[in-house]
Amino acid sequence: MIEIEGLKKKFGHNEVLKGINMHVEKGEIISILGPSGSGKTTLLRCLNYLESPDEGQIVIDDVLINAHKVNKKDIYQLRKKSAMVFQAYNLFQHKTVLQNVMEGLVVVQKKSVNEAKEKALEVLQKVGLKNKIDAYPSQLSGGQQQRVGIARALALNPEVILFDEPTSALDPELVGEVLEVIAKIAREGKTMIIVTHEMNFAREISDRIIFMDNGVVIEEGIPQQIFTEQKEERTRQFLKRMTPELDYSI
């Protein structure tokens, strides 16, 4: 359902993506792991054109974009296929929780206010925030804000939800509630691509794991294979650093 071919992106002289190929099936849950600066976030942001790639091709569902001949219409179409959950939540500060979730439904999908409200309440129920619909983002904890962020994405019913380090800005004690919500959506069969540093979570939830370093995909496979029988030295070293407890069990 998602097909990425030869994706390249440079910031000045710094080549962040050096030709990425990737394939995602409908309903699949993919985690992208890798050290900081490996290009995972840039890859995710290219998928909904918050960054425009220099070369390559992206297909999501029936929308195809080639970096060499892009037009605005294609970009809007592509963005409608996905929804993003941001590291810094990026909730609309001047809107209440309910308005945040309804905004895209009303403005982009042109749903009636009643229909949008019904849908918004349904997803807010799912993320456990139905009692906070009239609060403003500044009145919520980080974990609650991120759950609204997830609800906002989920309400649009996109083909794929892109998670950009969804728990990296959270206090450790708030990480759990957000991961729980993500896991719940995953069980419902939503296609998801998750960039994360939560190794255990990635291992438990993912159908497939992609390990990136220095702008290229080093290795990919099922969690079992990536975490215990990695082929590449770089993957092994990274995982050793990220999951020190593995040292004890070996």
Next chain:
Amino acid sequence: MGKAFDPILIIEFLPTLIKYLGVTLEIVFFSMIFGTIIGIIVALPKLFHIPIVRQIVTLYISFIRGTPILIQLFLVYYGLPALLSIWNIDITRMDALYFVIITYSLSHGAIFAEIFRGAIQAIDIGQTEAAYSIGMKPLQSFFRIVLPQAIRIAFPNMANSIIGSLKDTSLAFTIGVMDMMGRGETLISSTAHALEVYISLSIVYYVIVLVFEKIFKISERYFNRYQPHGISSI
């Protein structure tokens, strides 16, 4: 020197002067509306780094900020008819009030443009990205997400500037507009009680400014409704 000071006159002059308050408020109201429109238009070339136009608006803003409003008023009053006469348009008989509104609109436009630019730049880029990510187009994102938040940041500065201009309207009489100040001047020549007139005028201006401040305070509270408690700006 005028006649002996008579405090009763201060009260007696008040109703006469207040009759002309409408003209003052008219100047403030229209120059605020046109100034806001000019301000948004002028802020855009700087925000989007449009070459040449950007240099022109920079010059316009720095000229307005660097010259007294009284001189701007005369420049427009004498300059605009001269300029338009090139195309055989005669506006020499136009009501002086329009020249005042044009001058104050231009002046506000420049000041508001800088206030808007700062406020829009203060909005986190993540807000725009989130708007794009749910499928909004640039104009939708600007008007629905960025601008409403920028207005909150711009508002206190705009309010200050409006209060300043309310007082500046007292210069309008220098080109013959009959506002409160103008009426005051005629009162002085007919009664020779200058001090009483000026005290009367200062009371009216002061009360109006207090009313404006109160209205702005209430509006500010509304704009800050989604801010965490205790932090009122930025």
